[in-house]
Amino acid sequence: MATAAPGVRLACGRVVRQWERIWHHALPVPTICFPCGDNGAHCSHSSDPRPHINGMDERLLDTMRSAMQQELEHARGDKAPAATAPEKGWEDYHGWLRAIVKHHAASPLLLRGAVQRWPCVDPTHPKTWQGHERWLQLQDRDVALEAGVYTDSGFSMKSARLKDFVSYVIESEQQSAQFPASSPSPLAASDDAPLYLAQQDVDSLFPELCEDFRLPLHLDPTSLTQKLIWIGPSSVVTPLHRDPSHNLFCQVRGTKRIVLVDASRREPRLLPSLDPRRRNTSTLDLTAPTREIEEQSPGFCELPRFSTIVCPGDVLFIPRDMWHFVEGVDAEFVVSLSFMFDYTGPSRFRR
Numbered sequence: 001m002a003t004a005a006p007g008v009r010l011a012c013g014r015v016v017r018q019w020e021r022i023w024h025h026a027l028p029v030p031t032i033c034f035p036c037g038d039n040g041a042h043c044s045h046s047s048d049p050r051p052h053i054n055g056m057d058e059r060l061l062d063t064m065r066s067a068m069q070q071e072l073e074h075a076r077g078d079k080a081p082a083a084t085a086p087e088k089g090w091e092d093y094h095g096w097l098r099a100i101v102k103h104h105a106a107s108p109l110l111l112r113g114a115v116q117r118w119p120c121v122d123p124t125h126p127k128t129w130q131g132h133e134r135w136l137q138l139q140d141r142d143v144a145l146e147a148g149v150y151t152d153s154g155f156s157m158k159s160a161r162l163k164d165f166v167s168y169v170i171e172s173e174q175q176s177a178q179f180p181a182s183s184p185s186p187l188a189a190s191d192d193a194p195l196y197l198a199q200q201d202v203d204s205l206f207p208e209l210c211e212d213f214r215l216p217l218h219l220d221p222t223s224l225t226q227k228l229i230w231i232g233p234s235s236v237v238t239p240l241h242r243d244p245s246h247n248l249f250c251q252v253r254g255t256k257r258i259v260l261v262d263a264s265r266r267e268p269r270l271l272p273s274l275d276p277r278r279r280n281t282s283t284l285d286l287t288a289p290t291r292e293i294e295e296q297s298p299g300f301c302e303l304p305r306f307s308t309i310v311c312p313g314d315v316l317f318i319p320r321d322m323w324h325f326v327e328g329v330d331a332e333f334v335v336s337l338s339f340m341f342d343y344t345g346p347s348r349f350r351r
């Protein structure tokens with residue numbers, strides 16, 4: 001793909017050349033905007049141009065609209081769930097998700113605002129995760145943290161008290177927003193690499209948070225394989241990797257950039273790790289300029305790739321086996337939930 005180096009315009013009007021990054025010139029992720037109730041072609045809920053959904057028929061969109069309505073009413077507590085599905089049963093909603101899986105086996109799908117009414121996402125709800133209160137209420141316990149990016153040579157695992165980790169993420173947010181830190185965490189001083197509470201089972205680690213969200217999009221509980229939480233400062237990065245289950249990735253707090261690469265026909269270019277525990281992870285560093293990535297893996301930049309920014313309330317469907325890279329992008333600390341699920345059939349790949 002031929003690309004020109006993009007520039008950034010400074011306040012003085014001078015344009016500074018930037019190195020090309022892998023998400024520049026990526027395809028936008030097909031999107032359905034829940035607040036708009038359509039495919040987002042004329043969406044006013046985001047500044048991004050929203051593409052039409054290719055291959056998603058009207059019946060499916062219709063079912064999506066009913067599911068969306070049901071989701072919003074349920075979240076508002078307007079009606080009991082059973083009474084709000086007069087035309088379609090729960091099986092049809094499951095069918096809707098199945099249809100998404102079928103239509104989007106090779107492409108991601110962004111469901112903008114789909115879980116915006118969850119208590120943890122809603123900034124006005126007493127159980128919101130958008131402020132600091134809910135985090136400061138958590139009972140203290142030991143947590144396992146990743147220090148740095150797990151493909152880096154300096155990577156290590158660390159154990160810390162949750163209380164210290166919470167003050168660390170709050171403090172990192174204040175620092176990136178250039179506020180003075182109020183009460184320094186013992187973790188902050190010693191750690192240059194970001195600490196990430198990554199891919200932990202949310203039910204067992206945070207039982208007190210589990211009422212603040214639900215299974216997204218009428219996900220059939222029997223298809224759920226893992227329910228994971230990710231909490232960290234905005235500087236966290238998860239390297240390019242793939243998973244053996246489908247994923248409804250729900251952004252709860254802060255924003256993340258997700259780049260997805262379709263390498264289904266040309267896998268060797270992704271240079272998977274030779275470490276048997278990391279076979280699902282590429283050794284390529286997608287935070288590097290594309291020039292360097294191309295040097296390491298000639299032709300990589302020609303692989304079809306998608307890029308999107310997920311905000312609180314957004315759900316990104318990531319098809320199983322699709323390579324993806326994730327990083328925090330703003331000053332707020334970031335929290336996400338991944339609902340990994342499997343309907344049928346063996347994955348092409350197992351960890």
Ligand SMILES: O=C(O)CCC(=O)C(=O)O
Pocket residue numbers: 230236237238243247249256324326327336338
């Ligand atoms: O949010 C992240 O840092 C990574 C999420 C991810 O890779 C996943 O859910 O599969």
